[in-house]
Amino acid sequence: MASFRPKPDTSETISDCYHCGEDCGNYPILFDERSFCCSGCRTVYEILGKSNASEYYRLEQHPGKKVTTGEFGTRYAYLDNTEISHDLLEFSENGISKVKLFIPAIHCSACIWLLENLHRFHIGVRLSSVNFIKKEVTITFRDQELSLRQLVELLASINYIPHLALNDLQKDQKRKVSRGIYYRLGVAGFCFGNIMLFSFPSYLSVDDSIEHLLRQNFGLMNILLGIPVAFYAGSGYFVSAFKGLRKGFISIDVPIAFGILVLFSRSVYEILSGTGPGFMDSLGGLVFFLLIGKWYQGKTYQALSFERDYRSYFPVAVTVISDQGEESIISLKKLRTGMRILVRNQELIPADAILVRGTGSIDYSFVTGESTAVFKNEGERIYAGGRQAGASIELIVEKEVAQSRLTELWNQDPAGQDKKTRWNLMVDVLGRYFTIVLLLLATVAGISWWFINPSKAVMVVSAILIVACPCALALTLPFSFGGAMRVFGRYGFYLKRTGVVELLSRVDTVVFDKTGTITRNDDLHIDLTSLDMAAGDLHLIRSLVRQSTHPISVAIYCSLAPCEADPVSNFCEIPAKGIEGTIGNDFIRLGSEEFAANRKSQSQKGNCVYITINGISRGFIRISNRYRDGMEEVLKSLSRRYELHLLSGDNDAELPNLIRFFPSKDHLRFNQSPHDKLQYIRYLKQQGKKVLMIGDGLNDAGALRESDCGISIADNIYLFSLSCDAILESSRFRSLGLLLRFSRDTLRIVKLSITLSFIYNLLGLGFAITGNLTPVISAILMPLSSVSVVGFITLAIFFAGLRFSANRQAGE
Amino acid sequence: MSVILVLVAFSIIVALVFLILFFWSVRSGQYDDPYSSSVRILFDDEKPKEENPENSGKSHALPEQPSNQ
Numbered sequence: 001m002a003s004f005r006p007k008p009d010t011s012e013t014i015s016d017c018y019h020c021g022e023d024c025g026n027y028p029i030l031f032d033e034r035s036f037c038c039s040g041c042r043t044v045y046e047i048l049g050k051s052n053a054s055e056y057y058r059l060e061q062h063p064g065k066k067v068t069t070g071e072f073g074t075r076y077a078y079l080d081n082t083e084i085s086h087d088l089l090e091f092s093e094n095g096i097s098k099v100k101l102f103i104p105a106i107h108c109s110a111c112i113w114l115l116e117n118l119h120r121f122h123i124g125v126r127l128s129s130v131n132f133i134k135k136e137v138t139i140t141f142r143d144q145e146l147s148l149r150q151l152v153e154l155l156a157s158i159n160y161i162p163h164l165a166l167n168d169l170q171k172d173q174k175r176k177v178s179r180g181i182y183y184r185l186g187v188a189g190f191c192f193g194n195i196m197l198f199s200f201p202s203y204l205s206v207d208d209s210i211e212h213l214l215r216q217n218f219g220l221m222n223i224l225l226g227i228p229v230a231f232y233a234g235s236g237y238f239v240s241a242f243k244g245l246r247k248g249f250i251s252i253d254v255p256i257a258f259g260i261l262v263l264f265s266r267s268v269y270e271i272l273s274g275t276g277p278g279f280m281d282s283l284g285g286l287v288f289f290l291l292i293g294k295w296y297q298g299k300t301y302q303a304l305s306f307e308r309d310y311r312s313y314f315p316v317a318v319t320v321i322s323d324q325g326e327e328s329i330i331s332l333k334k335l336r337t338g339m340r341i342l343v344r345n346q347e348l349i350p351a352d353a354i355l356v357r358g359t360g361s362i363d364y365s366f367v368t369g370e371s372t373a374v375f376k377n378e379g380e381r382i383y384a385g386g387r388q389a390g391a392s393i394e395l396i397v398e399k400e401v402a403q404s405r406l407t408e409l410w411n412q413d414p415a416g417q418d419k420k421t422r423w424n425l426m427v428d429v430l431g432r433y434f435t436i437v438l439l440l441l442a443t444v445a446g447i448s449w450w451f452i453n454p455s456k457a458v459m460v461v462s463a464i465l466i467v468a469c470p471c472a473l474a475l476t477l478p479f480s481f482g483g484a485m486r487v488f489g490r491y492g493f494y495l496k497r498t499g500v501v502e503l504l505s506r507v508d509t510v511v512f513d514k515t516g517t518i519t520r521n522d523d524l525h526i527d528l529t530s531l532d533m534a535a536g537d538l539h540l541i542r543s544l545v546r547q548s549t550h551p552i553s554v555a556i557y558c559s560l561a562p563c564e565a566d567p568v569s570n571f572c573e574i575p576a577k578g579i580e581g582t583i584g585n586d587f588i589r590l591g592s593e594e595f596a597a598n599r600k601s602q603s604q605k606g607n608c609v610y611i612t613i614n615g616i617s618r619g620f621i622r623i624s625n626r627y628r629d630g631m632e633e634v635l636k637s638l639s640r641r642y643e644l645h646l647l648s649g650d651n652d653a654e655l656p657n658l659i660r661f662f663p664s665k666d667h668l669r670f671n672q673s674p675h676d677k678l679q680y681i682r683y684l685k686q687q688g689k690k691v692l693m694i695g696d697g698l699n700d701a702g703a704l705r706e707s708d709c710g711i712s713i714a715d716n717i718y719l720f721s722l723s724c725d726a727i728l729e730s731s732r733f734r735s736l737g738l739l740l741r742f743s744r745d746t747l748r749i750v751k752l753s754i755t756l757s758f759i760y761n762l763l764g765l766g767f768a769i770t771g772n773l774t775p776v777i778s779a780i781l782m783p784l785s786s787v788s789v790v791g792f793i794t795l796a797i798f799f800a801g802l803r804f805s806a807n808r809q810a811g812e
Numbered sequence: 813m814s815v816i817l818v819l820v821a822f823s824i825i826v827a828l829v830f831l832i833l834f835f836w837s838v839r840s841g842q843y844d845d846p847y848s849s850s851v852r853i854l855f856d857d858e859k860p861k862e863e864n865p866e867n868s869g870k871s872h873a874l875p876e877q878p879s880n881q
Contacts, residue, residue, distance in 0.1 A: 055856065109851035116852070132848040182838040190831045194824065217817060221824075 019045050021062025044159050051120045056110050063110035065159060076156070078317030078329040079149035087331070088148065088168055088316070090138075096126070097143045101162035103155070104718035106135040114158070121154055122146050134302045135718065163718075166332050166401075167311035181298060185291045188233035191225040192284030198222050202277035203776055219271035222280040229280075230264040234287045236294075252431030252474055255438055259469025260287065266462045279466060282778045286471050289786045297478035297498045304494050304717060304727055313385070313698070314350050314401065319343075321394060337397050344392045351384050351397050352404045358393035362386035367698045373550075375577075385698055425502060427477050430754070438468050445769050456771055463773040467764035471782055472757035472789040476750060479790050483797035484746040487804065492729035493739050494717065500725045503709040504743035506690055510638055511681065511703070513695035514648035514658075517713055518635075519625035520730075524552070526559035531611070532619035539563040541611065544588050547571045548579050552609060552623060578609070588613050593620075624654065630734025635661040637737040643689070645669070647677045649699055678702035694728075694736075735808055742804045749796040753789050760785035 017024050018034040019041035028035035029042050032049070036042040044064060048056055056063060079085055090098045105111070111130070115137045118125040124146025128139040137160075141151055152162055198218035201211055234257075241257040244250060260283065267278030317329050319342040327342060332350055335341070340356070343349055349362070360376030367385040376382055382395060384404035442464045449457040481498035488495055495501065512518050533541075543566040545553040550573070571581035578591010589596040589612045596610035597617050607623040638644060645667045646658060652670040662668055669680060677695075681703045684691050693700070693707035696714060704710030704724045712724040713733065728736070764781050767773040842849065 059855075109854075112848050112851055113855050130848050131845045133845045179838050179843065182843055183835065186831060186834045186838070190827060194827060198820075213814065214816065218820075221820075 016062065017041050017064075018057070019062065019064035021064075040159070044157075047121075047158055048114075053114060053117055053120050055117075056114050059110040059113055060108045063108050063114075065105050065107070076149045076152050078319075079152055080147065081317065081329050081331070084317055084329075084331050085148045088164070092143065095142055095144050096140060097148070098138065098140045099148060099151070100136055100138045101152075101155070101164075102134075102136055102168075103160050103162050104135055104716065105160050106130065106132065106137070111160070115160060118154070121158070122150075125151070164316050165312045166314040166316060168316065181291065181295050184233045184236070185288075185295060187228050188284065188288040188291050191229045191233070192281075192288045195222050195225050195229075195280045195284045198225075199277065199281040199775075199779070203779075215277065216274075219278065222278060223268055223271055226264055226267060226280045226283055229284050229287050230260050233291060234260045237290070249428065250432045250435045252427055252434065252470060254431065254435050255465075255468065255470055256290065256474060258465050259471075262462045262465040263469070266466070277775050279775050279778055282466070282775070282782050285779070285783050285786075286469060289471060289783070290474055293475040293478035293790075296482045299482065300497070301489065301494050313348070315348055318350055332401060335397060335401055337400055339397045341395050341397060342392055343388045343395060345388060345390060347388055349382055349384055349386045349388065349395065351401045352399040353382055353384075353395035353397045355380050355382055356394050356396050358391055360386075360388060360393050361390040363389050364697075425499065426750070430473065434470055434473070438465070441468075441765070441769075449771070460768065460771050463768035463771070464765060466778060467768045467773055467781070468761055469782075470757070470761065472760055472785040473754060475786055475790055476753045476757060476793065479793045480746055480750045480753065480797060483794060484743065484800075487742065487797065487801040488726075488739065490801075491735055491739070491805075491808070492717075492732035493735075494727045496725050500709060501743050501746055503725065504692070504740060505747040507692040507709055507740075508642060509645065509684055509689040509691045510642045511645040511647060511684070511691060511693045511707065513677075513693075513697070513700045513703075514646055514654070515625060515650055516696040517694055517700075518628055518631050518646075518733075520628050524555040525624045525626040526556055527622035527624065528559075530608075530619050530622055532617075533611070537613075539566065540583050540586060540588055540613070541590065543568055543583055544571075544579060544581050544590060547581065548573055550579075552607075553579065555623065556609070556621060586613050587615075628730070628733045632661075634734055634736050638740070639663070642692075642740075643667075645680075645684070647672045647680060647700075647703065649673070649697075674699040674702050678706050681706045692740075696730075738804055738807050741807075742800060745800045745803075746797065749793060749800065752796070753793050756792060757785060757789050760789075 016022070016035070017028070017037035019036055022037045024035050024037040028037065029039060030036075031042050031045065034045070036045065041064060048054060079088075086092070088099060090100055092098070103115070106115070112132060115130050116128050118128045118139065122141075122145075124142045124144075126140045126142060128137055130137050139151065146154075152164070155162055198221050201214050201218060237253045237257045237260060240251065241253040244253065263279050263283040263286070267280045267283065270276035270278045271280075314332060316332060318332050318335055319327055320330050320335075321327055321340045321342055335351060341350075341353065355376050355378050357378065359378075360380070360382055361373040362376055362382060363373045364386045367383075373389055374386070381398070384401070442461050445464055446457050446461040449460045478498060481501040484501045485495045485498050488501075528538075538560055542557060542560040542563060545557045546565055547568055548554075566583045568581040568583055570587075571579070573579045574591070574595065577595040578589060580587070580589045580591075582588070590609055593599060593608070593610050596612050598612075608620040609623060610620045611618045635644065639661055644662050646662060646669065648654075648668075648670045649672055650670060652668075655665075655668060655670070658668060659665060669676070672680070677700060681691055681693060685706075685708070690709075691707045692709045692711065693703050694711045694713060695701075695704050696712060700712075701723060704712060709726070710724040711726045711728050713728045713730050715730045717727050717729055728739075760781065764773070764778075764785075767777055767781075837843070
């Protein structure tokens with residue numbers, strides 16, 4: 001968190017890494033009179049210097065990201081496979097290839113500069129251009145001089161590591177940018193402006209022959225300009241109203257489409273018959289404002305993906321070992337059951353498989369959120385989605401990628417697809433009642449006028465349809481929800497669509513996943529209270545674990561008080577079991593109960609590390625996940641308003657700590673499989689609850705999709721988010737209660753502004769029913785209502801946002 | 813006064829030119845990523861091939877130090 005805060009002083013301190021800005025600790029690596037936090041950052045600096053790209057460091061202070069990967073060796077060897085590279089390249093002809101790569105590390109202007117100056121690094125790069133919004137770089141290169149693999153390795157060496165996943169192989173799935181809204185806006189704006197100019201003479205009631213000539217010609221021009229407004233710029237409303245009607249529901253687009261049609265035909269009639277100047281200016285304004293609303297609403301976070309399935313996580317290729325023992329790389333699409341695959345350190349297991357050689361130390365952190373590795377022996381089954389940490393292992397594939405236990409969750413399509421329509425969203429309800437009332441009113445007014453003055457009846461009915469066109473109403477939702485979405489985005493909470501604000505504000509039940517959601521997966525809690533040792537003996541443990549790089553060893557090492565490290569002899573690390581070694585005269589063993597205490601493991605809950613010294617048991621160290629900062633406050637504040645539930649794939653060791661936040665024991669479910677989680681959400685929904693699910697791992701994916709609103713919580717939002725409605729940066733977890741409250745505030749603002757726009761509508765209806773709606777009144781009323789409603793919303797959201805940030809600061 | 817009709821026709825043509833230019837800018841992708849173009853324009857142009865004076869020796873003057881790996 002600290003790295004996000006602005007630096008207190010402008011002069012860079014010697015201990016900040018020149019490349020990434022992180023604290024270099026006590027022993028910075030000095031190079032070129034600058035300090036670096038790690039040799040990775042130094043290497044990147046060196047490469048940049050050699051390629052004459054030091055400009056990078058002048059554009060931003062500490063523009064780099066901390067280098068976490070080491071050598072890549074054969075990691076990208078699969079890119080030499082022509083079949084795979086063919087799928088990845090956009091095109092390749094006459095020695096020129098073009099590829100588009102997603103690089104999550106792109107974050108500042110220096111990144112843009114560097115990536116667009118790739119030709120300094122290699123002569124083979126012809127052109128590279130960055131799309132910052134999507135965090136993509138498009139590179140054209142000569143493949144004679146630079147292969148795709150070399151290109152990716154070049155990017156990785158300067159720590160802009162492209163994210164290559166299985167779904168990159170499917171080209172048709174790549175989203176196409178839709179620019180239609182810009183064209184429509186342009187046309188509507190152009191016509192609206194010109195129509196206003198041409199309508200000007202009719203606003204002034206001077207009457208002589210020249211004026212008359214102008215009016216006639218200007219009227220014809222208005223008709224010409226009105227055609228593209230109504231039938232090109234406004235065509236979206238006709239289409240959506242028609243689609244809605246065919247499915248049997250009346251959306252807000254129906255009265256809008258009515259309004260556009262009536263405005264246009266009545267204006268044409270008036271102009272051609274010479275009975276009046278027409279309402280083309282109102283028509284232009286209406287469509288233009290509506291499109292602005294649509295555009296505002298349509299802005300989304302393009303670099304974030306809300307539609308992830310397993311294909312975005314799984315690698316592109318896999319190493320296969322043939323019967324003759326030869327290794328070859330094939331595309332993951334070609335992986336079949338029975339194949340023997342090789343999974344190296346830090347590689348992902350792509351399909352359910354049986355371990356046949358080596359010891360698995362599988363990190364399932366992005367399946368379950370649990371970062372402690374699970375050990376597997378030969379003959380055991382390993383589910384897809386785990387990451388091997390340690391020496392290479394060989395496996396025999398049991399199921400194809402698409403049939404793995406995890407991926408099945410995506411393939412069995414729940415009713416979740418149409419969940420948005422099962423809810424009666426406010427805009428639909430409004431549209432329905434609004435249209436019915438409007439049609440009734442028009443009929444009644446039409447019939448009444450028929451008896452009073454038949455010649456005016458048609459005029460009055462059309463005036464009602466024109467003035468009631470819910471322009472301000474239709475702008476309310478895009479602007480308020482769009483504004484709220486932008487406020488959320490500033491605080492690390494990203495929504496898929498603006499409509500999610502309404503979903504959020506109306507939920508009444510919140511379901512949490514435990515591991516990785518309310519606990520942190522980067523920090524372990526070490527409990528020494530069950531240890532039967534004198535404090536002076538702890539240095540033995542510390543010296544021993546110092547020798548091991550296993551995450552648990554590292555966590556224990558960090559939690560113990562610093563002391564002089566004793567030399568360890570005969571150190572030995574037995575995978576999946578523990579470590580042992582001799583310090584002085586003491587032989588120490590640390591590890592699983594079976595290994596260290598030499599007895600079958602009892603049902604001790606939680607993760608424990610047992611210690612024996614010279615064969616005498618000295619108790620155990622309990623390892624648990626640490627809760628996220630602010631977890632207590634979040635749960636406490638949420639429990640006041642929402643019904644809380646917890647679903648955990650773990651055992652119930654943490655039950656005593658958590659029970660106080662939940663209304664009853666039944667609300668905490670442990671040992672839940674991904675399918676159980678999904679079923680539980682379905683069960684809650686059947687009880688009529690509106691469920692918000694918050695989860696992080698792939699095992700929550702089904703539940704997230706089934707819930708009314710699913711929030712995925714992630715440390716790295718660009719890589720490891722699930723298919724969901726919203727993504728929350730894990731560092732912002734403590735604001736969750738405030739975020740939900742802000743969504744309710746937004747809904748209140750929406751209700752107020754709907755009331756406001758109804759008042760305008762009533763005012764306009766008053767003019768229309770009495771037969772007094774002239775083009776000038778219409779031309780004033782429509783923009784006035786729209787602008788004032790939008791202005792009200794913008795101010796209200798702004799103040800609500802101020803209150804939100806004040807509350808947030810008070811909470812921290 | 814009827815000259816105004818000529819002027820109107822002319823102004824419409826000018827406005828149409830701008831509309832077409834707008835279409836062209838949308839089509840060429842200028843609205844896809846407003847951020848990078850806004851910073852790209854501030855980058856300095858390509859410098860002469862030699863090391864620029866203010867950074868002289870920054871990367872090569874010092875002898876290579878042993879890496880800490």
